Amino acid sequence: MNNNKRLPHTPPDTRHRIRELAYFRMIHESDLVCRQSTRMDRRTFAILCHLLRNVAGLSSTEIVDVEEMVAMFLHVLAHDVKNRVIQREFVRSGETVSRHFNIVLLAVLRLYEELIKRPVPVTSNCNDQRWKCFENxxxxxxxxxxxxxxxxxxxxxxxxxxxxxxxxxxxxxxxxxxxxxxxxxxxxxxxxxxxxxxxxxxxxxxxxxxxxxxxxxxxxxxxxxxxxxxxxxxxxxxxxxxxxxxxxxxxxxxxxxxxxxxxxxxxxxxxxxxxxxxxxxxxxxxxxxxxxxxxxxxxxxxxxxxxxxxxxxxxxxxxxxxxxxxxxxxxxxxxxxxxxxxxxxxxxxxxxxxxxxxxxxx
CATH class of the missing domain: 3.30.420 (Nucleotidyltransferase; domain 5)
Structure with a gap:
């Protein structure tokens, strides 16, 4: 996920405001927009960021905070967009987008024990018609x-x-x-x-x-x-x-x-x-x-x-x-x-x- 094409020069303050606006629109504008962008509502997005910080050890880097890198990561997964699309939306370089995608990816995998499901066997008193015949x-x-x-x-x-x-x-x-x-x-x-x-x-x-x-x-x-x-x-x-x-x-x-x-x-x-x-x-x-x-x-x-x-x-x-x-x-x-x-x-x-x-x- 690497694209070395340089972005047009934009003053740092302007880039920061564009990023804040892109992140706010994607995550905080409404649950509907958040779900469309990341497949999660705002509450679930916050829970994921909390788990990544406190369980997986993900931390902000010098240039990108946790919430922004998670938002970029989820948007790529949800929409299969190219590196250059994230560059444009968040005013980030291709190297920054690629590096933080992989940082978040590895952090999500460290949540394996937290998120993988433990199976619950069907019992003899199950009322669901689909599997009540299949005890255990x-x-x-x-x-x-x-x-x-x-x-x-x-x-x-x-x-x-x-x-x-x-x-x-x-x-x-x-x-x-x-x-x-x-x-x-x-x-x-x-x-x-x-x-x-x-x-x-x-x-x-x-x-x-x-x-x-x-x-x-x-x-x-x-x-x-x-x-x-x-x-x-x-x-x-x-x-x-x-x-x-x-x-x-x-x-x-x-x-x-x-x-x-x-x-x-x-x-x-x-x-x-x-x-x-x-x-x-x-x-x-x-x-x-x-x-x-x-x-x-x-x-x-x-x-x-x-x-x-x-x-x-x-x-x-x-x-x-x-x-x-x-x-x-x-x-x-x-x-x-x-x-x-x-x-x-x-x-x-x-x-x-x-x-x-x-x-x-x-």
Whole structure:
């Protein structure tokens, strides 16, 4: 994010007044304008700055204070604007904009423990129709493609089936659509199952306590901790619309309920990319910076969901019992392996769900 083009000479006092006006208009004029500029209302913006100062150790530099650098950073994420746009709006040099973007980016990543969500398992007394059938369900996972900028020699492995140069990002969210784990950096050609195995094995990777599980699509193995749908059966929600398309057996009913519950990760990705345009456009950043940016966007997504009292792109859902799924490392699932026991458990669950549905609709 570097642009060395020199700005026209402007007296220092004039530049300072222009910056103050740009910052005031972007952040303090109204919650509406603040949300349009940064995706946060004024209160949430203040909370973020407080966390960055007091938890992440971010401090003002000699020329830019914390609030201004955070405002510039969020505006870039929200609108995917070029360096020169921020130069013009804040009357800053390209080097200043680029340097402070990276300073704030690293500070946001230091808020990981503060902002990453701890999953809450679904309990037996859950009343939400989407996941009441899935006791001990933690959430859902899936991959998504986000464009990246890589050297020419690496492009073949980063090329997706659609021909885009992208990283295959593994995202895991809870029932509220907050991210509990994000892994970016894998090549666009990499298989989803391979990325999941890496996430389980790596240090500080995805933790899945034994006895709990995430929902995943058929691109992943149906293995302990990861409940996949039945292959060869109808699955997508639109296939069940209308009385004539009602499930006719246990596997179909299971797939219908699975699709409804797993849809939370699709909605989470939709909200994430809708908020942060930098995840939708062509990337001009080095791969490492883009991967850091992806994780930062997920953390800020969680902050917005947590703090904003009005948010038109996120539903307010009941979290239920806030008993977190916690274990020691030895109690976490260490590898992914399809077993007869896990397949039989899925069959029993599907049969129980279908029988209960038939009884209620008799």
């Amino acid at each position: 369900y933690l959430g859902a996972l899936d991959g998504t493609y986000i464009k990246v900028n890589v050297p020419a020699g690496d492009r073949p492995t980063f090329r997706t089936r659609k021909g885009e140069i992208a990283t295959n990002v593994l995202g895991v969210c809870d029932t509220k659509g907050d991210f509990v784990y994000v892994l970016a950096g894998w090549e666009g050609s990499a298989a989803d199952s391979r990325i999941l195995r890496d996430a389980i094995l790596r240090e500080n990777g995805l933790q899945v306590p034994k006895g709990y599980y995430y929902l995943c699509d058929a691109g992943y193995p149906n293995a302990e901790g990861f409940l996949a749908p039945y292959r060869g059966q109808r699955y997508h929600l639109q296939e069940w619309r209308g009385a004539a398309n009602a499930p006719t057996n246990a596997k179909e009913y299971f797939n219908m309920k699975h699709s409804s519950a797993r849809n939370v990760i699709e909605r989470a990705y939709g909200v994430l990319k809708g908020r942060w345009a930098i995840l939708r456009g062509k990337s001009y950043y080095p791969l490492q910076v883009q991967c850091r940016t992806i994780l930062a966007c997920a953390l800020l997504h969680n902050l917005i969901n947590r703090e904003m009292t009005y948010c038109d792109d996120v539903e307010d859902e009941d979290e239920g019992d806030s008993t977190y799924a916690t274990t020691t490392a030895s109690e976490d699932i260490q590898y992914i392996e399809t077993t007869n026991e896990w397949s039989q458990w899925r069959d029993n669950l599907a049969a129980s769900m279908f029988t209960d549905w038939q009884f209620r609709n008799a």
